Amino acid sequence: MKRILASVTDGKGFDIGLVLLPLAFLLVLSGLPLVYNVVMSFQEVDMFSLGTFARPFVGFKNYVDLFSQPETRPILLNTALFVSASIAGQFLIGFGLALFFSMNFPGASWLRGLFLVSWVMPGLVVGAIWNWILSGDFGVLNFFLRETGIIDGNIFWRSDPHYSLWAVIIANIWLGTSFNMILLSVGLSGIPKDLYEAAELDGANALQRFFTITLPMMRSTIGAIIALGLIFTLQQFDLFAGITSGGPNNSSNVTQYWAWDLSFRQYDFAKGATISVIMIVFVMLASVVYVRSTRHEVRG
Amino acid sequence: MSDQMRNRLMLAVALVLAAIYLFPLYWMYITALKTGSAMFATPPKFLPSEPQWSIYAHVWESRNMGRYLWNSLVIALGAVSLIAVLGVGCAYVLARYRSVWVDIGLFLILMLQVLPASLMVTPIFVGFSQFGLLDTPRLAVILAIAAKSMPFFVVLVRATFMSVPMELEEAALVDGNSRFGAFFNIVLPLARNGILVSAILIFMQAFGEFVYSKSMIQAVELQPASVGLNSFMGPNTNEWNNIMAYATIYVTPVLAVFILLQRRIVSGLTSGALK
Amino acid sequence: MTLQIELNGVNKFYGAFHALKDINLAIEEGTFVALVGPSGCGKSTLLRSLAGLEKISTGEMKIAGALMNNVPPRKRDVAMVFQSYALYPHMTVEENLTYSLRIRGVKKAEALKAAADVAATTGLTHLMKRYPRELSGGQRQRVAMSRAIIRHPKAFLFDEPLSNLDAALRVHMRKEIRALHDRLHATSVYVTHDQIEAMTMADHVVVMRDGVIEQQGRPLDLYDRPANRFVAGFIGSPAMNFIPAIVGEDGMHAVLDLGATRARLALAAPLAAGVAVTVGIRPEHIRIVASGEGAFDVPVGFVESTGSATYVTSATRPELTVVETGRPDIASGERVGLAIEPTQLHLFDADTGKRLEVARAAGVMRFAPRAAAHPAAATFSPS
Numbered sequence: 001m002k003r004i005l006a007s008v009t010d011g012k013g014f015d016i017g018l019v020l021l022p023l024a025f026l027l028v029l030s031g032l033p034l035v036y037n038v039v040m041s042f043q044e045v046d047m048f049s050l051g052t053f054a055r056p057f058v059g060f061k062n063y064v065d066l067f068s069q070p071e072t073r074p075i076l077l078n079t080a081l082f083v084s085a086s087i088a089g090q091f092l093i094g095f096g097l098a099l100f101f102s103m104n105f106p107g108a109s110w111l112r113g114l115f116l117v118s119w120v121m122p123g124l125v126v127g128a129i130w131n132w133i134l135s136g137d138f139g140v141l142n143f144f145l146r147e148t149g150i151i152d153g154n155i156f157w158r159s160d161p162h163y164s165l166w167a168v169i170i171a172n173i174w175l176g177t178s179f180n181m182i183l184l185s186v187g188l189s190g191i192p193k194d195l196y197e198a199a200e201l202d203g204a205n206a207l208q209r210f211f212t213i214t215l216p217m218m219r220s221t222i223g224a225i226i227a228l229g230l231i232f233t234l235q236q237f238d239l240f241a242g243i244t245s246g247g248p249n250n251s252s253n254v255t256q257y258w259a260w261d262l263s264f265r266q267y268d269f270a271k272g273a274t275i276s277v278i279m280i281v282f283v284m285l286a287s288v289v290y291v292r293s294t295r296h297e298v299r300g
Numbered sequence: 301m302s303d304q305m306r307n308r309l310m311l312a313v314a315l316v317l318a319a320i321y322l323f324p325l326y327w328m329y330i331t332a333l334k335t336g337s338a339m340f341a342t343p344p345k346f347l348p349s350e351p352q353w354s355i356y357a358h359v360w361e362s363r364n365m366g367r368y369l370w371n372s373l374v375i376a377l378g379a380v381s382l383i384a385v386l387g388v389g390c391a392y393v394l395a396r397y398r399s400v401w402v403d404i405g406l407f408l409i410l411m412l413q414v415l416p417a418s419l420m421v422t423p424i425f426v427g428f429s430q431f432g433l434l435d436t437p438r439l440a441v442i443l444a445i446a447a448k449s450m451p452f453f454v455v456l457v458r459a460t461f462m463s464v465p466m467e468l469e470e471a472a473l474v475d476g477n478s479r480f481g482a483f484f485n486i487v488l489p490l491a492r493n494g495i496l497v498s499a500i501l502i503f504m505q506a507f508g509e510f511v512y513s514k515s516m517i518q519a520v521e522l523q524p525a526s527v528g529l530n531s532f533m534g535p536n537t538n539e540w541n542n543i544m545a546y547a548t549i550y551v552t553p554v555l556a557v558f559i560l561l562q563r564r565i566v567s568g569l570t571s572g573a574l575k
Numbered sequence: 576m577t578l579q580i581e582l583n584g585v586n587k588f589y590g591a592f593h594a595l596k597d598i599n600l601a602i603e604e605g606t607f608v609a610l611v612g613p614s615g616c617g618k619s620t621l622l623r624s625l626a627g628l629e630k631i632s633t634g635e636m637k638i639a640g641a642l643m644n645n646v647p648p649r650k651r652d653v654a655m656v657f658q659s660y661a662l663y664p665h666m667t668v669e670e671n672l673t674y675s676l677r678i679r680g681v682k683k684a685e686a687l688k689a690a691a692d693v694a695a696t697t698g699l700t701h702l703m704k705r706y707p708r709e710l711s712g713g714q715r716q717r718v719a720m721s722r723a724i725i726r727h728p729k730a731f732l733f734d735e736p737l738s739n740l741d742a743a744l745r746v747h748m749r750k751e752i753r754a755l756h757d758r759l760h761a762t763s764v765y766v767t768h769d770q771i772e773a774m775t776m777a778d779h780v781v782v783m784r785d786g787v788i789e790q791q792g793r794p795l796d797l798y799d800r801p802a803n804r805f806v807a808g809f810i811g812s813p814a815m816n817f818i819p820a821i822v823g824e825d826g827m828h829a830v831l832d833l834g835a836t837r838a839r840l841a842l843a844a845p846l847a848a849g850v851a852v853t854v855g856i857r858p859e860h861i862r863i864v865a866s867g868e869g870a871f872d873v874p875v876g877f878v879e880s881t882g883s884a885t886y887v888t889s890a891t892r893p894e895l896t897v898v899e900t901g902r903p904d905i906a907s908g909e910r911v912g913l914a915i916e917p918t919q920l921h922l923f924d925a926d927t928g929k930r931l932e933v934a935r936a937a938g939v940m941r942f943a944p945r946a947a948a949h950p951a952a953a954t955f956s957p958s
Contacts, residue, residue, distance in 0.1 A: 006647070014479040014480065014483075015393045015396070015397070015479075017389075018389030018390060018392060018393050019389065019390050019393040019394070019405065021386060021389070021390075022386040022387060022389065022390040022450065022454070023390070023405065023408075025386055025446075025447070025450075026408075026409070026412055026447060026450060026451070029424075029443055029444070029446070029447035030412045030415065030420070030447045030448075031412075032427065033420055033423035033424045033427055034415070034420075034423070036423040036426070036427055037419075037420070037422065037423040040422070040423060040426065045426070050426060050429060050430075051429065051430060052430075053430070097317065100313070100314070100317070101314065103310060105306070105307045105310035105311055105314070106307055106311065107311055107314065108310075108314065109563075110562070110563070111314050111315070111318050112566075113562040113563060113565075113566045114318060114322070114559070114562065115318065115321055115322075116558070116562075116565075116566060116569075117322065117325065117555055117558060117559075118321070118322075118324075118325075120501075120504050120554060120555075120558050120565075121508065121551050121554065121555070122507065122508020122509075122510070122525075122526055122550065122551065122554070123508060123510060124508065124510050124526045124529050124530060125328075125508070125526075125529065125547045125550055125551050126324075128529060128533060128543055128544075128547050129324045129325070129327065129328045129544070129547065130324065131533065132327070132328075132331065132540045132543070132544065133324060133327060135540075137340075138339070138340045138342070138344070140327060140344055143342070143343060143344055147343075174321075174324065177321075178321075182566060182569070182570060183570060186570045231414045234416055235414075235416040235417065235418070237416070237417065237418040237510070237511050238508075238510045238511070238526075241510065241514070241530060242530070242533070245535075256416050256418045256419055257418065259418060259419050259422065260418045260419075260421060260422075260511065260515070263421070263422040263425070263515075264421075264425075264514075264515050269422055269426055272422040273422050273423060275419075276419035276420070276422055276423075279416070279419050280415060280416075280419055280420075283414050283415065283416060283419075284411060284414065286414070287410060287411055287413075287414040290410070290414070291407060291410050291411075465659060465661065467657045467658075467659050467661035468661050468663060468664075470623075470626075470628050470648075470655075470657070470661065471655065471657060471661035471663075472663075472674075473627070473628065473647070473648040473649055474626050474627075474628070474648045474649070474651075474653065474654065474655045474732075475649075475654075475674055475675035475678060475722075475726075476649040476675050476678045476679055477649055477678055478647070478649060481678065486663060489665050490664065490665060
C-alpha cells in the first residue's frame with residue numbers, strides 16, 4: 001500500500017492514474033458504442049426490441065437489404081461528390097488565400113484570423129444563413145448571379161434536385177475554407193525564407209519557386225489538410241439539417257445524414273447502424289492517413 | 301512602388317477579400333433589421349432603410365430564447381468541465397513521454413476524434429435509452445459531447461504541455477516537490493493559457509452542438525438553441541428576418557469572444573491540428 | 576573525510592541501449608568533481624541519476640551513506656543547476672529562490688531572509704522583483720546558482736551550466752563557481768563537455784566515453800599520465816599528437832611512421848623490440864630547432880600565429896602540431912628540426928590504446944590511489 005502511494009506521489013503511478021481515468025471514460029462512451037454499432041448492424045432492431053439486448057441476429061441481412069434499396073447508390077454517389085467537391089473547393093480557395101496572406105503586410109495576420117469566424121459559428125446557424133442566401137426568388141446569390149449575367153432565370157437551389165446538393169456544397173466550402181487557409185498558412189510560414197532567396201539567386205521566377213520550393217516543402221501539410229478535410233466533410237451534418245434536409249427526394253442526401261434519418265425519422269435503427277458501420281470504417285481509414293502525415297514532431 | 305504603397309494596396313485587397321468572405325455574416329445582421337416587405341424587395345437593399353431594432357426583443361420573447369440559450373449554456377459548460385477535468389491529465393501524460401504505449405494511446409485518441417457524431421448517435425441513443433440515461437437528456441447530451449470532443453481537447457492541450465520545458469518540472473522535483481506539487485505549481489500555471497483557449501474552442505463547439513441534442517432531447521423546455529433554431533425553420537418559412545434575428549442573438553456572443561481572443565485561439569488551434 | 580557520494584557497479588539501460596556501464600565512483604565530502612566527455616558519453620545520464628530524475632537499472636547509489644536507488648528526487652536533498660537554468664518563468668527571482676524553502680514549509684520571513692542573504696553574496700539584491708525573462712544570460716545563471724545555494728544541499732549537481740554563455744562570461748563564471756565552492760565546501764558534481772572547464776575547476780576529473788569511465792583522477796595526473804589514447808587526446812588543447820610507430824630492435828628507440836618521413840626517436844626506458852605502439856607527444860613538449868639539430872627533421876606545412884603563441888603544423892602524415900611561444904621566424908615549406916624530451920613521450924598499445932608503462936625511476940610520478948584501483952588505469956609493462 002505504501003509503495004502504491006509512493007508511486008502515485010513520486011513515480012509512474014501518477015501518470016498512470018491521470019491517463020487511465022479519461023481512457024476508461026472514452027472506452028465506455030466511444031469504444032462501447034462503436035462495438036454496439038457493429039452488433040446492432042447484425043441484429044433486427046425495432047421499436048419493441050429497442051429496450052432489450054436480446055435481439056434476434058440476422059447475419060448480413062441488414063447489409064444485403066441496404067444495398068438492394070434503390071436510394072443507396074445515388075446517396076453513396078452524392079456522398080462522394082459532396083466530399084470531393086467540398087475538399088477541392090475548400091483547399092483551392094484556402095490555398096489561394098493563404099498564399100495571398102503569406103505576403104507580409106500590416107494587419108495580415110489579424111485579418112486572416114478573422115476569416116475563422118465561419119468555422120467557429122454553430123453549423124446550424126451557417127445553414128440558416130445560407131438557406132436564406134440561396135433562396136430561389138429572393139435569395140441574394142441569385143441576385144448577384146443575375147446582375148453579373150451568369151444566369152438568366154433564378155436557380156431554385158434548395159428545391160431543384162439538380163442543384164440541391166450543390167447548395168450544401170457551397171455552404172460547406174464557405175464554412176471550411178477558413179480552416180484550410182489557417183492550417184496552410186502555418187505550413188507556409190514554416191518554410192525557411194532563405195530557401196526562397198537561394199532559389200531566386202539561382203534564377204527561379206515566382207511560379208517556379210512555387211512549384212519547386214513551396215509545393216514540395218508543403219507535402220506533409222497538404223496531406224494532413226486533405227485528410228482532415230475528408231474527416232470534417234464526412235462529419236458535416238448541420239448544413240444538411242439547416243438547408244435541404246437531404247431532399248428533395250434524396251437528391252441532396254449523403255450517408256452521414258441518411259444514417260441519422262434512418263434511425264431517428266424512420267426508426268430503422270438497424271439500418272442506421274449498418275450505414276454508420278460502413279462509413280466509420282471509411283472515416284477511420286482517412287484518419288490513418290491523417291495520423292501518418294502529422295507524425296513528424298520531434299521532442300527536443 | 302514604395303513599400304508603403306505596396307502595403308496599402310495589399311491591405312486594400314485583403315479588406316475586399318475579407319468583405320466578400322464575411323458577406324454571409326453581414327447578410328444575417330442586415331436581414332434581421334429589415335421589415336417583411338424590405339426583405340423581399342428586388343433588387344435587395346444592402347443597407348437597411350428603416351432598421352427594426354424591436355425585432356430582437358420580439359424574437360427573444362416569442363421564441364422563448366432565454367430558455368434555449370440557458371440550455372445551450374448548461375450543456376456547453378457541463379461538457380467543457382467534464383472534458384477539462386478528465387482531459388488535462390491525459391494530455392499531460394501523453395506530452396511527457398515517448399514510448400510505444402503513448403503512441404498507442406495517442407493513436408486511439410486521434411481515431412476517436414474523427415468519429416462523426418451523426419454516425420455515433422445511433423448506438424449511443426440506443427445504449428443510453430437502455431441504461432435510462434435519456435431520462436436526464438441534458439446529462440446524456442453532455443456525456444455524448446464529452447466523449448466526442450475530448451480527443452480534440454487532448455490533442456490541443458498536449459501541444460501546449462509539450463511547449464513547457466521538461467527541465468522546469470525536473471527542477472521542481474529536485475527542489476523538493478512531489479509529482480503532484482510539480483504538476484500543480486509549475487506545469488499547470490505555465491500551460492494555463494493554452495488550456496483556457498482549448499476549453500473556449502470546445503465550449504464554442506458544444507454551444508452550437510445539434511445532432512445529439514436533436515436526437516436525445518425530446519422535451520422542448522430542455523432543448524438548446526440549435527434545436528430551437530431548427531424547429532423555427534420550417535420547410536416553407538418566410539420569416540427570414542425573425543430567423544436571422546434569432547441567429548444574430550445566438551452567434552453574436554460566440555463571435556465576440558472569438559474576436560477578442562482571436563490571436564490566441566488561432567495559434568492554439570494550429571499548434572494542435574498539425575502537431 | 577567521509578564519502579559523500581558512492582556509486583558501486585551502476586548500470587543504466589534504455590531498452591537495449593546500455594547508457595551507463597558498470598560505473599564505480601567515490602566522492603569525498605567537499606570535493607569538486609567534473610564529469611567530462613564527448614556528447615552521448617553518459618555524463619548527463621549519470622548526473623540525472625544522482626538527482627533521481629533517472630532510475631538506475633542495477634548497482635547501488637549512496638548519498639551521505641544512505642541508499643538512494645528508489646528515493647525520489649525531492650527526498651535526496653541535492654540541488655541541481657540546469658543547462659537551460661530552468662528558472663520558473665511565472666515567478667520572480669525572489670520567488671524562484673524561496674520556492675524550495677516554501678515547499679519544505681519554512682516560514683515566509685525566514686525564507687525571505689535566506690533569499691536576501693544569498694542574493695547579497697551573488698549580487699542579485701537589486702533584481703529580486705524581476706521575472707526571469709527580464710534578466711540577461713549571466714544574471715539568469717546567477718539566479719540558478721543562488722536557487723541551489725539557498726538550500727544548503729548535500730550535493731550540488733551542475734549540468735553544463737556555462738554552455739549558454741558567451742566566451743568571456745564563461746571564463747568569469749568559471750572562477751566564480753569555483754570560488755563559491757571553496758567558500759561553501761559543498762560536494763559538487765559538474766558535467767561539462769569542455770575539458771578546460773573540467774581541468775581548471777575540478778579537484779577530481781572523471782573522463783567518460785560510451786557509458787564507461789575511461790579514467791579518473793586529479794586534473795594534472797590525467798594530463799601527465801593519461802591511461803589510454805582517448806583520454807590523452809581528450810585532455811589538453813591543442814590535442815596531443817599521435818604517431819604510429821614500431822619499437823626498434825634495441826628496444827630503446829621507436830621508428831615513427833610519418834608518411835614519407837621515417838624518424839627515429841629515443842625512448843626513456845626499454846620496451847620489447849618490434850612491438851607496434853602509438854607515440855603521443857603534446858604540442859607544447861616539442862621545440863623547434865634548426866634542421867639536423869633535433870630528434871628528426873620535418874617539412875613545415877602551416878604556420879598560424881595568435882600573437883602570443885605560434886602553431887606550426889608539419890607537412891607529414893599524420894600531421895604534427897607544435898606550439899611555440901613568441902613568434903619564431905619559420906615559413907611554410909622550410910625544413911626544421913624537432914627537439915623532443917624522451918621522458919615526455921606517452922606510449923600506447925597500438926591495438927588496445929592502453930598506456931604502456933615504461934619503468935621509471937621511483938618517485939618521479941605516483942598514481943592517485945583511486946585511479947589506480949580502476950581497471951582502466953591498470954599499468955601494462957611488457958617484459
